[in-house]
Amino acid sequence: MSHTTSPPVAVRVDGLTVARGKRTVLHGLSLEIPSGSITGLLGPSGCGKTTLMRSIVGTQIVESGTVTVLGDPAGSAALRRRVGYVTQAPSIYSDLSVRDNLAYYAALYDRGRADVDAALDAVGLGEYAAQRGDQLSGGQQTRASLACALVGKPELLVLDEPTVGLDPVLRVELWKQFRELAAAGTTLLVSSHVMDEADHCDRLLLMREGNLIAQLSPGELRERTGEQNLETAFLTLITMGERA
Ligand SMILES: Nc1ncnc2c1ncn2[C@@H]1O[C@H](COP(=O)(O)OP(=O)(O)OP(=O)(O)O)[C@@H](O)[C@H]1O
Numbered sequence: 001m002s003h004t005t006s007p008p009v010a011v012r013v014d015g016l017t018v019a020r021g022k023r024t025v026l027h028g029l030s031l032e033i034p035s036g037s038i039t040g041l042l043g044p045s046g047c048g049k050t051t052l053m054r055s056i057v058g059t060q061i062v063e064s065g066t067v068t069v070l071g072d073p074a075g076s077a078a079l080r081r082r083v084g085y086v087t088q089a090p091s092i093y094s095d096l097s098v099r100d101n102l103a104y105y106a107a108l109y110d111r112g113r114a115d116v117d118a119a120l121d122a123v124g125l126g127e128y129a130a131q132r133g134d135q136l137s138g139g140q141q142t143r144a145s146l147a148c149a150l151v152g153k154p155e156l157l158v159l160d161e162p163t164v165g166l167d168p169v170l171r172v173e174l175w176k177q178f179r180e181l182a183a184a185g186t187t188l189l190v191s192s193h194v195m196d197e198a199d200h201c202d203r204l205l206l207m208r209e210g211n212l213i214a215q216l217s218p219g220e221l222r223e224r225t226g227e228q229n230l231e232t233a234f235l236t237l238i239t240m241g242e243r244a
Helices: 049-057 098-108 113-122 138-150 168-183 195-200 218-225 230-243
Strands: 009-020 023-034 038-042 064-069 083-086 156-159 187-192 203-208 211-216
Touching (some): 009 049, 023 064, 023 203, 098 113, 113 138, 138 156, 138 168, 195 218, 195 230, 203 218, 211 230
Parallel strands (some): 038 203, 156 187
Antiparallel strands (some): 009 064, 203 211
């Protein structure tokens, strides 16, 4: 009998190559995202983070390779209710109140009022529930957009730079929220181009120029590079790769 301690895999990507316009922007990526954990997708602007996320949620045409999400091919109809995706640009209805935005998504996902209230609370927008989308600040719109994804209680939550433009207090609260979701079994894939967010993650996918340069935990990144600061460690890893 075999004994395995590895957690189950929520997302498996194998040999993924994607072209956008005339350029190949992902070069044969292979990776795994464990279930019930927070995976950080990190790398400089333009390295392909959004393209990888789009491939996972099934909105990206791929050249070759396979992407399997919760056991089904990415983009399958069966995954629609099981996967939540929050894009970088907030996407809420500007002429609806925050509560009505959430109620709309709750109806789509067969969720109730309690789920709407929980999602409002989670993003700290309770007192803005009656405010229209176009009367929110940029950061509040970002949070409302996130709440729309939370209300469906997806098993996999893909978040493209969810903390950009948020103040430090709110960032900390959101990461706490992500941690609670993961503890309850949700798988989170969160992109960022700031390495100081990496410490909130269980595992890191480090990208550069359309390639995956490492998949490891923050502790392993420190160990491998001998650097405590994760930003420096990432840069050291790149230099080590170039020398190898
Ligand atoms: N619609 C498009 N047509 C052609 N090329 C595109 C398109 N969208 C993105 N690209 C290119 O694909 C590459 C990867 O872009 P992507 O948006 O995935 O990067 P990213 O890592 O998410 O960047 P950022 O952190 O700035 O959001 C970039 O070089 C970009 O110029």
